[in-house]
Amino acid sequence: MPQLLSKSLKVALVQLAATADKARNLSRVKEHVLKAASNGAQLIVLPECFNSPYSVAAFPQYAEYIPSGETTTFLSLLARETSTYLIGGSIPERDDTGKLFNTSLSFSPSGELIAKHRKVHLFDIDIPGKIRFKESEVLTGGDKVTVFDIPPYGKVGLAICYDIRFPELASIAARKKGVFAMIYPGAFNTTTGPLHWELLGRARAADNQIYVIMCSPARDLSAGYHAYGSSMVVDPNAVILAKANEGEEIVYAQLESGRIEEVRSGIPVTTQRRYDVYPDVGEKVEPSAF
């Protein structure tokens, strides 16, 4: 079986304090990405909605066409300038028909757009007295599992925030497509963050014995939405390798080749699944599929 992660990889998470000022957000992103690259990061992740406030009212106002919008060009040039893989958090996207999406763009070290994920599961919740948020009032959900190659390291899966609550995306990416990591730009909040952020990140890692990378905006108590922060990297054994606090900061983690295979050989659930007992949720995938 080829190695899932073929080389050690240094990851940086930019926990940005996004504001209502798009130009300022982009210039702060640039500063942080330059710094992360100069510290040796090879894969740099930005948070969900890094160029706008996270609010239903803001989505139409900040939405851009892809790839002609300014943020696509900005990210492409920044990836090229730093020679890094740049996972561009997410931005509100407007398509030719006028529909809006919450969309994540990823770029290669030469600045090529290599992946586009539209958030599949829209964040619609209502916890009385705590938080109500209905992305579906303005957004449309995407309809694809997103997996792409970042040579020479291997394949990664990409999904956005609320998508992490649905284990199917990560399971398909890991079991059928052989990713070594799931990457989730995400903006949990001060109600659901303490309850589930770490639990879900560690669960997706343990379910699939892969790395899980989650990047949040910093918390701003003067904003309408209070992001949880706590960006983190979880290893294939569900151990937290790095975790941010709530303010603006960059956190780093080193992903090690061979670690996935080591964890899978110690706790071999990957080869022990009994699809004869639960064929409705999957089928046996031969190791060669990786």
Ligand SMILES: O=C(O)CCC(=O)C(=O)O
């Ligand atoms: O699932 C949650 O609790 C938070 C999700 C969220 O904030 C989002 O999808 O943006």
